[in-house]
Amino acid sequence: MSTAVPERPVEPKRPVELTAEAPGAGRGGGLGAVALSRPAMPRGIGWSVRWIAALTVCQATLMVGLGLLITGPARHLWPLTAEDGVNEAFVRLRTGTLTTLSSVASQAGNTGTVIGVTLASCLALVLLPRLPMWRQAVFLAVAVSLQSLVFLVITVAVDRHRPEVHRLDGSLPTSSYTSGHTGAATAIYGGLALLALSRLRGPWRTVVACLLCVLPLLVGLARLYRGMHHPTDVMGGLVNGTLSLLIARRALLADGAVAAPPSPVSAPTAGPSRPVAPGRTAVIFNPTVTDEAGRDALRRVLEHHGHTAPVFVETTAEDPGGGQTARAVRDGAALVVVCGGDGTLRAAAESLAGTDVPLALVPCGTGNLLARNLGLPLAPADALDAALRGTPHRIDLGRIEGDGLPSTYFAAMAGAGLDAATMRRANANDRAKAVFGWPTYVLAVLRELRTPRTGVSVRLDGAPALRRTARMVLVGNIGTVQGGVTLLPEARADDGRLDLLVLDPRGIGGWLSALWTLLRGGTTAAREGGEGGAPVEFFTFRRADITFDTELPRELDGDPVTAGRHLTAEVAPGALTVLLPAREQ
Numbered sequence: 001m002s003t004a005v006p007e008r009p010v011e012p013k014r015p016v017e018l019t020a021e022a023p024g025a026g027r028g029g030g031l032g033a034v035a036l037s038r039p040a041m042p043r044g045i046g047w048s049v050r051w052i053a054a055l056t057v058c059q060a061t062l063m064v065g066l067g068l069l070i071t072g073p074a075r076h077l078w079p080l081t082a083e084d085g086v087n088e089a090f091v092r093l094r095t096g097t098l099t100t101l102s103s104v105a106s107q108a109g110n111t112g113t114v115i116g117v118t119l120a121s122c123l124a125l126v127l128l129p130r131l132p133m134w135r136q137a138v139f140l141a142v143a144v145s146l147q148s149l150v151f152l153v154i155t156v157a158v159d160r161h162r163p164e165v166h167r168l169d170g171s172l173p174t175s176s177y178t179s180g181h182t183g184a185a186t187a188i189y190g191g192l193a194l195l196a197l198s199r200l201r202g203p204w205r206t207v208v209a210c211l212l213c214v215l216p217l218l219v220g221l222a223r224l225y226r227g228m229h230h231p232t233d234v235m236g237g238l239v240n241g242t243l244s245l246l247i248a249r250r251a252l253l254a255d256g257a258v259a260a261p262p263s264p265v266s267a268p269t270a271g272p273s274r275p276v277a278p279g280r281t282a283v284i285f286n287p288t289v290t291d292e293a294g295r296d297a298l299r300r301v302l303e304h305h306g307h308t309a310p311v312f313v314e315t316t317a318e319d320p321g322g323g324q325t326a327r328a329v330r331d332g333a334a335l336v337v338v339c340g341g342d343g344t345l346r347a348a349a350e351s352l353a354g355t356d357v358p359l360a361l362v363p364c365g366t367g368n369l370l371a372r373n374l375g376l377p378l379a380p381a382d383a384l385d386a387a388l389r390g391t392p393h394r395i396d397l398g399r400i401e402g403d404g405l406p407s408t409y410f411a412a413m414a415g416a417g418l419d420a421a422t423m424r425r426a427n428a429n430d431r432a433k434a435v436f437g438w439p440t441y442v443l444a445v446l447r448e449l450r451t452p453r454t455g456v457s458v459r460l461d462g463a464p465a466l467r468r469t470a471r472m473v474l475v476g477n478i479g480t481v482q483g484g485v486t487l488l489p490e491a492r493a494d495d496g497r498l499d500l501l502v503l504d505p506r507g508i509g510g511w512l513s514a515l516w517t518l519l520r521g522g523t524t525a526a527r528e529g530g531e532g533g534a535p536v537e538f539f540t541f542r543r544a545d546i547t548f549d550t551e552l553p554r555e556l557d558g559d560p561v562t563a564g565r566h567l568t569a570e571v572a573p574g575a576l577t578v579l580l581p582a583r584e585q
Contacts, residue, residue, distance in 0.1 A: 055250075059240070059244070067160065068157070087231075106169070108218070109180075109181030109182060109216070135252055147241050160233070167228055176233050180237065181219050181223055184241065186238050187245055193213050216237075216241065279332075280311070280333045281310040281333065283302075284325055286314075289364040298339065298384055322350045324348075325338070329357055336359050339380060340362075341558070342368065346408075346412075346557040350408060352576055353572065364380055367481075369480070374580060390579050391579070392578070395578055397409045399569070402568060404563075413557065414567070415473055418471045419472050420554050449511075453504060454552065456546060460543075471504060473500070477491065489538070490540070494574070496573040517536050543569070545567075548565045548566070
């Protein structure tokens with residue numbers, strides 16, 4: 001291998017470490033001591049489902065108990081004795097305008113509206129953001145579902161007649177306690193308010209959240225006005241919806257906030273900006289994803305930043321960007337702009353590695369994994385503008401080789417097994433990728449789930465080999481893939497290490513556990529032993545030797561390469577200089 005890797009202890013990932021001493025190493029460690037992160041096993045879907053189920057049982061018990069108290073021993077006590085007067089007062093307030101307004105407010109909490117808003121919100125959270133927010137979508141769906149489930153239990157266990165006033169709506173023969181409209185409105189609009197507080201910025205976040213929180217109150221008032229519930233029924237609905245929100249929030253948004261994706265590079269946030277001085281600029285572009293209009297837009301952005309007369313160079317099927325980039329460096333380019341997907345970037349990075357020539361990354365492909373993980377805009381012109389307003393930062397590259405695979409760099413990920421088979425299938429249909437984008441990979445992985453497992457030996461930083469079985473082994477410099485799924489939760493592009501995922505789900509339960517872990521952002525708990533058997537395991541290293549029992553498909557940055565049985569991967573710290581926008585504290 002051409003990249004020198006310093007022989008020093010590997011810095012383990014928090015919070016657990018496992019230390020293995022090389023033969024002859026003393027108790028003090030020294031150069032022979034090798035530290036690596038202990039494989040961590042997620043708590044899994046089983047733990048989360050049991051936790052949610054236990055709290056939901058407690059919620060249902062509490063709500064039923066309150067209902068039985070209201071209809072039983074407390075029904076002759078104040079303030080319950082005053083409820084009929086409240087309902088009659090609302091009847092006396094009725095006017096044509098208020099009746100119309102109450103009908104609109106009541107509709108905001110009916111079953112059809114709540115289901116429609118929930119589905120639309122979940123789809124928007126998955127499809128609209130740059131990185132789909134799977135956890136937030138599941139959070140909303142679970143909160144609304146829990147409220148509905150507890151509501152059904154309550155109506156079976158508690159029998160309460162509706163108010164003895166003229167009712168403006170028809171109703172099913174269910175108990176008046178609790179108000180299902182109010183509970184459902186609390187779950188969906190309260191959930192959206194929580195997401196608004198965590199995702200929006202500026203003063204509007206509070207305004208939007210407050211407006212959303214007012215909606216369940218309006219629904220409750222409408223139900224009282226229309227004679228459908230007693231006041232305590234509405235209060236019970238508010239409590240039921242709130243408890244469902246708290247349970248779903250604790251289980252699915254465990255950090256208590258839905259933060260934006262963290263910056264994967266520790267870019268300085270203070271101090272004067274040091275933009276790249278204008279000079280000879282080469283734009284390496286893939287003509288299949290960058291048309292003439294796109295090139296004109298990039299040219300205008302470059303000229304706006306003082307980079308006049310940029311040279312545009314096409315990639316070809318024979319040379320996807322490496323040769324063009326090497327020639328640009330030899331010709332004295334002060335800046336190389338790479339406009340293409342992950343494959344074009346990898347080819348260019350091979351020629352830029354170890355040089356001081358900065359790279360401006362313009363994502364134009366389907367995956368664009370490095371651009372996504374570096375927090376760059378995905379619109380080409382916006383990405384270039386953001387990069388040129390930023391400053392140079394060094395990020396790591398991975399270097400990998402194997403049987404039939406010459407030594408080469410990768411910028412995002414390399415792997416064998418399920419992910420490589422998925423890339424092979426997705427890349428075989430360029431038209432589908434162009435039309436549907438990243439969902440093409442989701443469809444491809446569903447068709448490759450039957451990829452068989454194989455035995456694998458993993459040796460990290462010279463420590464004794466670990467023996468595992470796996471359907472997929474993934475080496476990453478970054479952690480998030482298409483669809484916003486985090487496969488390597490602690491991977492950073494500038495930490496001087498690479499990360500390893502070993503995926504080995506067994507049966508439906510194993511797949512669900514693995515999926516749950518990845519959708520939750522790779523939440524893990526420490527394993528007490530190193531025996532393997534977990535559906536998902538994570539490691540960190542500087543050099544890894546991986547040997548499979550059988551030949552597997554392999555991929556580099558989303559491009560299929562020759563199948564094989566061996567991979568050797570090591571980190572090239574700070575090998576690539578990339579222009580990145582300034583990060584705000």
